[in-house]
Structures are given as C-alpha cells and as structure tokens.
Amino acid sequence: MSLPVAPKPALRRFHQASWDEPIIFELSTPGERGVLVQRPAARESEALQRRAGQLAAVKRSAAPALPELAQMRVVRHFLRLSQENLGADFNVDIGQGTCTMKYSPKINEVVLRTTKAMDLHPLQDEAKVQGILEIFWRTEQLLAEISGLERVSLQTQGGSAAIWSNIAMIRAYHESNGEGGTRDEVITTIFSHPSNAACAKAAGYKVITLMPDADGYPDIEALKAAISPRTAALMITNPEDTGIYNARIREFVDLVHGVGGLAAYDQANANGILGITRAREAGFDLCHFNLHKTFSTPHASGGPGAGASAVSAKLVPFLPGPTIDKVGEKFVINGDRPQSVGKIAPFYGVTPNIIRAYAWIMALGAEGLRQVAEIAVLNNNYLLGQVLAIPGASAPYAEGKRRIEQVRYSWQDLFEETGISSEEIGIRLSDFGMHYWTSHHPYLVAQPFTLEPTESYSKSEIDEYVAALAEVVRECREEPETVRTAPHNQTVHHIHHDDLDAPERWAITWRAYQRKYFGTGPATAPAPAAVADPAVR
Structure with missing residues (x-):
C-alpha cells in the first residue's frame, strides 16, 4: 500500500545546503583536464607574422596558473556553491525593492548562447558583425519608442553608469551654450536613487536635495525655492523608491525648464509604468533604463548590468560615442561625433544583456510590455x-x-x-x-x-x-x-563585520590570499584569528 503524499505545509520546510566547499584553486590537481583542446596547425597567419615584434612584448613567459580539474569536479563544485545561495531561480525573491529582481526567461539564454553571438569579438570589422550591430540598433529604436525620446545609447554598463552618462551630457550641453561655469547646481529628491546625487557630486556639482511633503511627494514649493539661473538639471526618480508616483511631474519639469535647466528621468523604477506613461509626455530631456532590472536580464548580484541612456533631439549630439547608425541597409559604427561626451565604457556595451533585453521586448510586444x-x-x-x-x-x-x-x-x-x-x-x-x-x-x-x-x-x-x-x-x-539568534537554517550563522572594515585584511584574488594568509609572497599580513565554530565566517 503506497503512502499518501504529505501536503505542503503553510510554511515551507527549508534548510540551506551546506557543503563546506573549498574555493576552486584548492581543488586543483596538476594534470587534470575537463576538455582536451587540440593544438592548431603549426602555422601562423601572415598577419600574425607581420606583428610578431609587437606581440612579443605582450606574450606570456609562462602559461597562466589556472586551476586544473576534471569536468565532473567542476560541475559538482559549482552546483554545490549554487545550493549554498539564495537567488531568483531558487526562492520567492520579493525583497529586493528598488532593484526589480524578476524572472529572466531561459529561452533568452538559448538565444544568447548560439555561436553567432558567443563567437563575436568587439574588434571585428563592422562588415563582419552586421547582425549584432543590427540588434543594438533595433534595441535602441525600441527603447526610443518606450521612452518617447529621440536617440538611445546602450554603451553604459549599468544604471549608475547611465546616470553618469546623463550628467556628462548635461554638462556638455551647458558648456556648448557658454553656461558651463554658471550652472553648477543639480536638484534631486531624497527618495530618488542615491546614484543621481552621487554622480552629480562626483562631476563637481552642488547637490540640492528636496525632502518629501506630508504625503510623501517631492515638495514643489521647495523646488520653486531651489531653482535659479544656477540650476543645471533636475535628476529625479518617478515613481520614487517609496512606490509613490508623482502625478505632478510635468509641473516639476516645466519649472526647471523655466530657468534654463534640463530634466533627467531616472527610470530604474519603470517596471510599473511600461506602456502607460513615457518620459516624453512628462517633458524630460534625458532618461535612463536599467536593462538588468526592467527588461529582465539577470541582475547577477550587482553585475554585469546594462544601462540605456535616452535623449531628446537637442541632446543627440552629446550622446556617448561611437554610435551605431543605419546607413541604407548597412549598420555602421560612427565615431565622427565632435560634441560627444566620448566613451563611457569599452566597445559597444554589455552585449549579452543587450541580446537578452532585445529578446524579452520582442517576445512581449507593445501589449505585453503594458x-x-x-x-x-x-x-x-x-x-x-x-x-x-x-x-x-x-x-x-x-x-x-x-x-x-x-x-x-x-x-x-x-x-x-x-x-x-x-x-x-x-x-x-x-x-x-x-x-x-x-x-x-x-x-x-x-x-x-x-x-x-x-x-x-x-x-x-x-x-x-x-x-x-x-x-x-x-x-x-x-x-x-x-x-x-537567526539564521538557524543557513550555511553561515554570523559574519565578522570587523573584517569588512579592514582593507588590509581583504584578499580579492587567490594570489593575494596566498600572500596575506600563507606567506607565499611579499606583503604578507597576519593570519586571521582561529574560529572554533565553522559556521562562523
């Protein structure tokens, strides 16, 4: 007689797996191989022969000291590590407010991992990478429609980088009008993303922060008192990180425009307004999206992200460059942009996340986004x-x-x-x-x-x-x-916070760890005090 299947309890019986897994370098065994790679034929291309002198200066004198493991051990290692973590594929991940942790469709990974995408190199001739240039261009067109603005740059590697791109364009715009020296103030709000204030401050601006009124909305009277001929821009998130949407946002933008300032829309919280309202209708000059939030590319614990900066017509000349333009039926990389703020990141942008975002948008369509x-x-x-x-x-x-x-x-x-x-x-x-x-x-x-x-x-x-x-x-x-005394069901029960505040104890590479804690190289440091309880790390 078979036993009945017990019903799922109201509270899930959860306990984190604990493997006490070493780092991969500690598992390395000389001579182990996961894949046998055949050596190429013993001949060099003419191009390599011509550049032999240049390449000699950067050629390694010895093979890199990579870990050596059989394939089964590599798979087991990373599966064990994955079981020692929480993540969007494991649990109900509701609790990452302001970072929009959502499900990333696995079909997008299939699209991304085709050889047509994975074998690309950013230094290939543009004539041989027309497919990926088209995806970038089409993604830009889609985001331009979603925002209502004129052009988009996908070069930035995350939301904060996109905000920095915005502040760089704001500064370039005012400098082009001869007002770069006088417009030295940026206005933001306390519940806008802190990166807006941080980027403006890092760019040399004085930051004025608006506090909320009694109902939690940015105080419009405080804005009226703050704006002046010194105002370079308003940088604001809407809805803010309280989830409150400011329905008077057009009034805020018009007030800033009235004194000659620009308005930049932080749309990291765009997930609830897609297809409903746009930056254009609110009068914004610039906006940015986080593709690793709103457009369902993996958030990946803070990276790799992908940002998108959109601008109105008057700011197009200042977009980060080079841009990807369509000329006839071809897609070209346009570096002839004298007013551009230049490169914000290497190459075109975070290509894997651009492909994921493009696939997600195309799968949903306009009705799906709404x-x-x-x-x-x-x-x-x-x-x-x-x-x-x-x-x-x-x-x-x-x-x-x-x-x-x-x-x-x-x-x-x-x-x-x-x-x-x-x-x-x-x-x-x-x-x-x-x-x-x-x-x-x-x-x-x-x-x-x-x-x-x-x-x-x-x-x-x-x-x-x-x-x-x-x-x-x-x-x-x-x-x-x-x-x-929690947590009780986790692999780690306590973290020594003192170590987080002691840079001299940090070791961010295997070599640094060996030097500091095993004395195998210069710049050694005292080993950490012994911990009796292995659950305390």
Whole structure:
C-alpha cells in the first residue's frame, strides 16, 4: 500500500545546503583536464607574422596558473556553491525593492548562447558583425519608442553608469551654450536613487536635495525655492523608491525648464509604468533604463548590468560615442561625433544583456510590455494590503493610497514593542528561504523594508511570502530569541563585520590570499584569528 503524499505545509520546510566547499584553486590537481583542446596547425597567419615584434612584448613567459580539474569536479563544485545561495531561480525573491529582481526567461539564454553571438569579438570589422550591430540598433529604436525620446545609447554598463552618462551630457550641453561655469547646481529628491546625487557630486556639482511633503511627494514649493539661473538639471526618480508616483511631474519639469535647466528621468523604477506613461509626455530631456532590472536580464548580484541612456533631439549630439547608425541597409559604427561626451565604457556595451533585453521586448510586444506593468502594479498593491494586515507593519506617507511597483514599509511600531530591528527580521526570514531587503541610506523611513513583487510572482507565491513574514513577526513577540539568534537554517550563522572594515585584511584574488594568509609572497599580513565554530565566517 503506497503512502499518501504529505501536503505542503503553510510554511515551507527549508534548510540551506551546506557543503563546506573549498574555493576552486584548492581543488586543483596538476594534470587534470575537463576538455582536451587540440593544438592548431603549426602555422601562423601572415598577419600574425607581420606583428610578431609587437606581440612579443605582450606574450606570456609562462602559461597562466589556472586551476586544473576534471569536468565532473567542476560541475559538482559549482552546483554545490549554487545550493549554498539564495537567488531568483531558487526562492520567492520579493525583497529586493528598488532593484526589480524578476524572472529572466531561459529561452533568452538559448538565444544568447548560439555561436553567432558567443563567437563575436568587439574588434571585428563592422562588415563582419552586421547582425549584432543590427540588434543594438533595433534595441535602441525600441527603447526610443518606450521612452518617447529621440536617440538611445546602450554603451553604459549599468544604471549608475547611465546616470553618469546623463550628467556628462548635461554638462556638455551647458558648456556648448557658454553656461558651463554658471550652472553648477543639480536638484534631486531624497527618495530618488542615491546614484543621481552621487554622480552629480562626483562631476563637481552642488547637490540640492528636496525632502518629501506630508504625503510623501517631492515638495514643489521647495523646488520653486531651489531653482535659479544656477540650476543645471533636475535628476529625479518617478515613481520614487517609496512606490509613490508623482502625478505632478510635468509641473516639476516645466519649472526647471523655466530657468534654463534640463530634466533627467531616472527610470530604474519603470517596471510599473511600461506602456502607460513615457518620459516624453512628462517633458524630460534625458532618461535612463536599467536593462538588468526592467527588461529582465539577470541582475547577477550587482553585475554585469546594462544601462540605456535616452535623449531628446537637442541632446543627440552629446550622446556617448561611437554610435551605431543605419546607413541604407548597412549598420555602421560612427565615431565622427565632435560634441560627444566620448566613451563611457569599452566597445559597444554589455552585449549579452543587450541580446537578452532585445529578446524579452520582442517576445512581449507593445501589449505585453503594458501587461507587465499592469500585473506588477496589481501584485504590489495586493502585497501592500497583505503586509499592512500584519500587526506592527506600516507604509509611511500617502496613507490609504495605492503604490506603483514597490513600497518602502516600516517596522517601527514592532521595533518599539519588541526591540527587534528590521535587519534582524530579514535575517530570520532567510531561514524560510526568502530574500528580504531593508533600504538604501538614508533611513528616512524608520526600521525600513522595501518589497517589490514585480510581475513574476503568482498570488500563491505572494501569500507564501506574507505567511513567512507573519510567522517571523509572531516570533518577535512570542519567541524573540529565535529571531535574535537567526539564521538557524543557513550555511553561515554570523559574519565578522570587523573584517569588512579592514582593507588590509581583504584578499580579492587567490594570489593575494596566498600572500596575506600563507606567506607565499611579499606583503604578507597576519593570519586571521582561529574560529572554533565553522559556521562562523
């Protein structure tokens, strides 16, 4: 008689796999091979022979000291490492608000990994890479339509790089008008992405930050007081990282234009407005997208990302170069752009992510993109209602109103009652196989946590996430030590934060690690103190 299959419990029985896996260099055995690579025929091309003198200066004197492993051991090593992590393919990854962690269709990986894409080299003659140049050009056309702006550059390698590209173009524009020396202020808001303020500051601008009004919207009266002939630009995220959409955004842009400034739209939070509203209709001069967020290329723990900078007609001359242009039926790399801000990154851009984004957009089409936004907004507002039903949770600002694609919540009430912080709740939630994020600084919302379900998750998955969150809150009140001593089901139970603040102890390469901790080279440093508990790292 067969036993019945037990129903899935309301709270998933989760325990992280622990393999105590060494790093790959420690597994290396001289002479092991995963693939036998045949040597090419013993002849050099004429081109290589002509450049023999040049190549001699960069030729290695010895083979690189790469790890040597059989194929089975390589597969086992990386599978074990993957099991020691949480990620979008493993768990309900709702908790990465402001970073739009969503499902990346695996068919896009199939498209990317064809030899037609994988065997390309950025230094090939443009006549021999017409296919990839066409994909770049077509992706630019699609993003120009999605934003409503004139031209797009895909050169930047992530969102912050795209913001830097924007500030570089803003500076070049004002310099071309003879106002580069007088327009030295950039206005942003406290709930816009911090990279806007950071890039403007790094470029030498004075940054003016607008605080929210009583309802959480950027204070328009504060904007009126801030603008002047010194204003170079407004750099603003909308919806902001609270999930609140500023419906008066056109008024903000018009006020800045009224004093001769430019307006740059940070659209890293575009996932809830695709196909619904565009930068053009709000009057923006520039905008940027994060392809590794909105357009479903892997976020990859902060890289490799891909950014896209879009501009109106008057800023086209300043786009990063070279650009990819269509001339007749051919695609050419155009480096003859005297007003361009120049290269922001090497070559054309992050080609694998451009291919993924292009495939995602083409698969969905215009109606599909709008449906992405509609489902993301629906999921977010369903999650909002469920979270606010948990005693101790709140969503400051715009109370009683809907949010777009994320919410900056607060556990302040629960913290005052139990003394348990948002960070401790997030650590405990990992014991249920869930990811959770607090907030980037500054912590204007007390005891924050920022959730963004996107369009990827079903109602049942959102319910599972909320059930785990509610269970942790119950523990905060009834079993506080369970939360305070978490995580319990993870491979690592504690991190020595002192090491994170001691650069002299860092070792970011295998050679540096050997030098510092085994004394096999110069610049050695004392070995770390012994740790009795292997779960403490």
